Ligand SMILES: Nc1ncnc2c1ncn2[C@@H]1O[C@H](COP(=O)(O)OP(=O)(O)O)[C@@H](O)[C@H]1O
């Protein structure tokens with residue numbers, strides 16, 4: 001206590017630290033409310049002992065048990081849903097990558113008319129309400145016999161999650177300075193060598209980041225899956241919906257939420273590492 | 288190693304002519320600089336030599352070989368870019384190795400040549416760093432090492448010093464010149480800095496609006512500019528319009544000047560030009576090429592004093608030694624030796 005009192009800086013500095021400290025504190029607080037609190041609450045709810053209920057005044061459940069986990073994994077389709085989700089997401093990510101590559105390259109490296117319009121168009125699936133897209137897409141999917149099929153789910157998810165891949169990949173291509181490409185050619189790199197030694201390594205961080213976003217989008221997609229996939233296919237979000245909607249059971253929903261959230265958060269942390277890779281700018285920033 | 292020839296090279300961007308009929312012969316081992324203001328077509332010319340773009344018409348020859356249709360990776364040129372253009376995902380050593388790898392040089396020889404190049408540009412100890420972890424000057428050295436290690440037929444520089452601070456610029460300029468002489472490599476160098484061009488080149492090509500204005504050795508170009516553009520771009524110049532009045536005499540609004548005997552003038556409008564440092568305070572009683580001028584400004588520049596003069600509404604510049612004791616507002620006579628006056632177009 002006394003140490004802290006001694007360390008207090010003079011008033012004019014204190015005021016600035018005060019504001020800065022306040023802003024930092026505020027962001028940390030928001031972040032906590034945003035992620036840590038829900039996660040913590042979900043964990044708590046998922047561990048509630050059914051024989052010893054947790055009611056409002058208590059800060060923590062009176063006792064813990066894995067009964068909710070056992071129940072959900074025994075009496076729901078969560079097991080199958082996890083498999084479906086984690087098969088679907090990688091397939092969607094790979095397909096998104098393959099489909100995005102030419103367009104991303106064109107947007108990032110070539111100049112053509114209507115490029116800016118195309119850039120905006122790509123954003124549409126992100127900005128339109130998911131439910132609206134799902135409803136109209138489902139008509140098409142039913143018409144082509146794609147509803148209630150795995151292929152239909154793959155195509156639907158790809159359509160919805162590809163924008164992330166496309167945007168990030170295009171940005172990654174765009175970030176490569178023309179001089180660097182010219183330097184490689186100047187030093188003897190033909191087309192293939194240019195792709196292998198320069199283009200691929202330089203867009204790799206973008207590709208990783210784009211993949212993670214695509215993967216997470218597919219993992220968390222609900223609307224379209226619900227309309228064209230269920231009841232044949234369940235994914236983690238549609239199982240979660242069962243517990244939220246028809247018969248709302250908070251403890252069971254908590255279990256499914258954790259199953260859904262943990263991989264997403266883990267993946268986001270991985271993406272963060274790649275997004276921080278600063279070598280795109282670093283080589284040219286020291287002017 | 289070979290010489291480089293440009294034959295009437297033209298390049299358009301849309302309707303705009305960026306390079307407009309450039310003819311140039313560069314001898315084996317020579318360092319020639321393209322000098323001109325920003326936008327005059329220097330980089331475009333360089334990029335055509337490297338093969339990044341093709342001329343719309345005209346030929347580019349390395350030695351006797353026409354290169355127009357040879358892709359950049361088969362030209363054996365090496366370019367040092369203004370931005371350095373290092374590969375950010377590779378270490379210093381990998382950057383330098385790149386050209387050797389592309390040429391499928393055996394690993395042992397690669398190691399030897401990379402080591403040599405690293406010593407040449409004094410980068411020992413930094414081999415494992417990435418470009419992002421280097422200072423601007425160090426990045427510049429990597430770019431240089433990466434270029435010379437391939438033993439190119441033609442070395443190309445596009446404003447390689449423009450991102451360095453002034454002190455470092457002079458130092459690296461000398462190093463580049465020394466290295467180029469030692470390697471004896473044919474070099475095309477681009478800059479918009481006239482001091483740099485004069486200091487580094489065997490010959491300088493002054494460009495303006497896509498055309499060659501004049502080609503010459505640095506001193507000849509500085510002493511004998513053919514056009515007012517060259518006179519003005521290479522250092523400072525006093526340029527005065529007048530009328531030829533006999534073979535060696537020019538009448539101007541600020542007086543009559545006798546000019547050097549090496550050129551007959553005939554008659555009609557002409558322009559004359561001289562350097563500020565060639566204008567001195569006239570000795571008492573001198574009569575030839577005297578200009579009576581009002582001193583408008585006296586600027587101490589260290590090794591000399593710069594005067595801003597006014598003669599009948601025309602502004603002139605003079606450099607005098609620092610012993611000059613005149614002041615603003617003084618009316619003084621200045622003399623211009625006739626052998627220092629150039630008739631320019
Ligand atoms: N890709 C391009 N498209 C259109 N105009 C260009 C392009 N590159 C250069 N130019 C124009 O051509 C002229 C010459 O350019 P450049 O060769 O880069 O000049 P310098 O290197 O002498 O500054 C400039 O006016 C420039 O604006």
Ligand SMILES: [Mg+2]
Nearest residue numbers: 326329330331
């Ligand atoms: Mg340029």
